[in-house]
Amino acid sequence: AQSVTQPDIHITVSEGASLELRCNYSYGATPYLFWYVQSPGQGLQLLLKYFSGDTLVQGIKGFEAEFKRSQSSFNLRKPSVHWSDAAEYFCAVGTMDSSYKLIFGSGTRLLVRP
Amino acid sequence: ETGVTQSPTHLIKTRGQQVTLRCSSQSGHNTVSWYQQALGQGPQFIFQYYREEENGRGNFPPRFSGLQFPNYSSELNVNALELDDSALYLCASSSDRGYVGGYTFGSGTRLTVV
Numbered sequence: 001a002q003s004v005t006q007p008d009i010h011i012t013v014s015e016g017a018s019l020e021l022r023c024n025y026s027y028g029a030t031p032y033l034f035w036y037v038q039s040p041g042q043g044l045q046l047l048l049k050y051f052s053g054d055t056l057v058q059g060i061k062g063f064e065a066e067f068k069r070s071q072s073s074f075n076l077r078k079p080s081v082h083w084s085d086a087a088e089y090f091c092a093v094g095t096m097d098s099s100y101k102l103i104f105g106s107g108t109r110l111l112v113r114p
Numbered sequence: 115e116t117g118v119t120q121s122p123t124h125l126i127k128t129r130g131q132q133v134t135l136r137c138s139s140q141s142g143h144n145t146v147s148w149y150q151q152a153l154g155q156g157p158q159f160i161f162q163y164y165r166e167e168e169n170g171r172g173n174f175p176p177r178f179s180g181l182q183f184p185n186y187s188s189e190l191n192v193n194a195l196e197l198d199d200s201a202l203y204l205c206a207s208s209s210d211r212g213y214v215g216g217y218t219f220g221s222g223t224r225l226t227v228v
Contacts, residue, residue: 004156032213043118043204043219044157058167090156098168101147104156 002027004091006105008030013081014113019075021108032094033074034102035065039087047089049075061085086112116141118220120205127195133225135190137205140218145169145211146188148180148184151202151222156204160203162210163188189209 003026013019025031032051036044042106048059055067065076074091092102119138126131135180145164149157159172163182186207192199202224206217214217 006156034213041221044206044217044222046217049213091154094213097170098211099147099159100163100210100211100214101159101162101170101172102149102157102217103159106154107154112159 002093002095002103004093004103004105005093006089006108008108009106010109012111012113015083017044018078019076019078019081019085019110021089021091023074023076023105024072025074025091025093026072027093029096031074032096034092034094035059035063035074035076035094036090036104037061038090038107044090048075052084063083063085081103081110081112083114084114085111117129118205118207118218120203120223122223124224124226126228127206129195129197129227131195132191132193133191133195135203135205135223135225137188137190137207137220139186139188139205139207141220143207143209144186145208145209146186147180147206147212147217148188148190149204150174151204151207152198153201156203160190162212169211195227197227200225 002101005024035047116226124201147162148160150155168184182188204222205220
């Protein structure tokens with residue numbers, strides 16, 4: 001069965017520091033992978049997605065993610081974190097059934113120290 | 115171009131009652147998916163409606179039901195509410211089935227069952 005694991009429940013970084021959020025997936029075929037961000041009281045906003053091609057994907061707000069098939073990982077990175085990046089981040093894998101639904105991980109809450 | 119609008123934003127219901135949540139999809143979108151996000155968890159797929167027909171269902175009991183209207187807006191109905199139904203309910207619309215066309219998420223309805 002498809003699944004997504006985000007091993008870090010909380011991560012705290014200082015403003016200006018680099019960030020890496022971990023995501024591991026379980027999927028038999030080539031996965032469709034996504035990162036979403038959720039700010040308090042808000043819905044989910046797509047940061048970036050991987051369907052195929054270049055394994056390093058650029059997204060909005062300066063985020064990037066790298067697909068590593070050998071490690072079943074799709075980690076999210078940002079070179080310099082801003083206080084406004086504090087939010088909940090979700091990794092997701094897209095299914096290939098007729099609904100093309102998303103299976104989400106349990107999320108990582110990012111706290112940013114001034 | 116309007117986004118996805120959900121109503122109400124918050125509501126409190128008593129165990130055993132019934133509730134209807136509403137979602138207006140983004141203009142031009144013909145697919146609506148509903149997700150349940152329990153506290154501290156990632157969203158879980160409830161079901162999807164494509165052109166007024168149910169097109170995929172997650173692991174939720176039959177007391178969760180839905181509708182999609184000719185204007186592609188949608189309702190989620192939950193009967194015989196249980197305490198565990200307390201969650202944020204997210205609606206997502208897309209111009210094609212699921213993530214293929216790109217989801218637009220609403221801000222959600224926070225349901226509390228007491």
